[in-house]
Amino acid sequence: MSDAPIIQIKNVSKLYGGTVKAVDGVDLEVGRGEFFALLGPSGCGKTTLLRMLAGFEVPTAGQVIIDGQDMATVQPNKRPVNMVFQSYAVFPHMSVEQNVGYGLKMERRPAKEIRERVAEALELVKLGHLGKRMPDEMSGGQRQRVALARALVKRPKVLLLDEPLSALDAKLREAMQLELVRLQKTVGITFVIVTHDQSEALSMANRIAVMNQGKVQQVAPPAELYEMPANRFVADFIGKINMIEGDSTAAGDGEVRVKAHPLGEMTLKGTATGKVALAVRPEKIFVDEKEPTDPNLIKVKGKVGEVAYFGSYSNVFFDIGLGQPLQADISNVSSDIEEYTFKAGEQYWIYWRKSDTLVLGD
């Protein structure tokens, strides 16, 4: 039983007004103790999916199973999950203690137990000294901790977080990311977080489901998502990437033969055929004045266009005779400014490993 996934989402769809598909045939499994992220642009259906886990939306089709139990007829107040809302939803007329204790009060726990568990939960989120405060006397970050404590005190099987960091300023957001990871490790509860911020998902989650237009595009750990995106959407949504259009035919043995102007024809690892994009991340690209000879490289001549300097690296745009430029992140490995200064119009050989090249279909 304990090996079974804590959440199983089976072929779940949600239609609004009979036609608009907010969620379209989603299959997902979340394991016990995972920090799972639902990532995607706004309107991709990730929040609807989360709200279906909480019970605020009813799936039009499909099955939601939490801890082996079908949730179809289970009301939100009876589910073994708790949610941290985007607005934190801290009850304004209750003190911090009353807020955190509310869920236990609904469980009709004895007063003594409530007191102890509330104190414990407030310690956990480092608000132990502010129990008597009213919400309007607290900062946004503190209110979020109240919302966290209030959900965790119920010891849910899954904690749902709806864009929990979007209302915080940049500095606080970063601190809170680490805090959430620490918290998740401490309590060992499965976290499911919804976010549109890729860096948030990459830095916190064990596994990420990327969604677009109601469909799951890829489910993978952060590094795999970044290095092995399943399609153009995922590659484009996560980080920066160069894409060069080409045609691909199967060459057997997990390889494809790809023809792309101006790179020429080559055999690469991959499965996508037909119209494809050859994709390479900017930081995987090297630049040299001499032509490289290694046959395992893809090379092309380019002219320096715009250069953006970021201190530790420079983002250089090369014109390789295509509509859009090829961008490369060149590390500034030397303190000799001359060595890494790119001047517009200079010619370079641009190259990268064949193994770093992705063949992406739609």
Added chain:
Amino acid sequence: MRLFRRNPDPMGPLDYSRRLWLRAFVAVTLFFLYAPIIGLMAFSFNDSRRNVVWRGFTTDYYVKLWNNDSLMMAFANSLTIAVMTTIVSTILGALTAYVLWRYRFPGKAVYEGGMALPIVIPEICMGVAMMVFFARIGWPAGLPWPINLGSITIAHIAFAFPFAAIVIRARLESFNRELSECARDLGASEYRVFRDIVVPHMRPGLIAGALLAFTLSLDDFVITFFTAGPDTVTFPVKIYSMVRFSVTPEVNAASTVLILVTLVVTTIALWIQNRNNMIGKSAH
């Protein structure tokens, strides 16, 4: 050549009160607003049967008022009706507002418009309609007090509760629905969400709605006039019947009492509301 001359003494937004015409305008407005009321109150202490010349201070007319059994009965009637109307209108208004805010159902717009009808219908029409209605269904007369006030109370509730509903509905608009979802998520039933989360948010609206219902009921004349029987005279109706003979200081005194009751109730309600806000702000 200077085309523009700079104003040597530019006015700030509050300095406009220095302008004479503006001051005069404010003074005249305040005069016409308050002079009749203050005059009415002052002459209730006038030691004269006539209401024209000041003859000296007396509280005789308040004593007379106190000893005027029919007037005191009317006052008791008015207060009873007002309290009943306030309680029922506030509850009914709160539930109506909640339903309109919380749910979507077919015919909602019609329902909402129908509810607000008593506000826009001319009071005289409402009064006549009520009179005809109670006569038509044969509402029994001559019941013991206070049950005989039933018809007036029902009529008052009918026109007062939409006001309460509108005030409470407006308050609900500022409610963050995530609060009620959150309470659900923490294990509260729909009823507990309403009691623990929605009602506390509604409270200022409830107080304002109750206050509105109370004052509307207390000083209503037109509808009451049509629904009142000989045994169920209210304070405003009684004052009207007194005025028909002559405007004596007794009428002034009675009116003053009515004004004071309204003022006291309003002050108490505002005080309660303020105190609640203070508790919310200062508890550490």
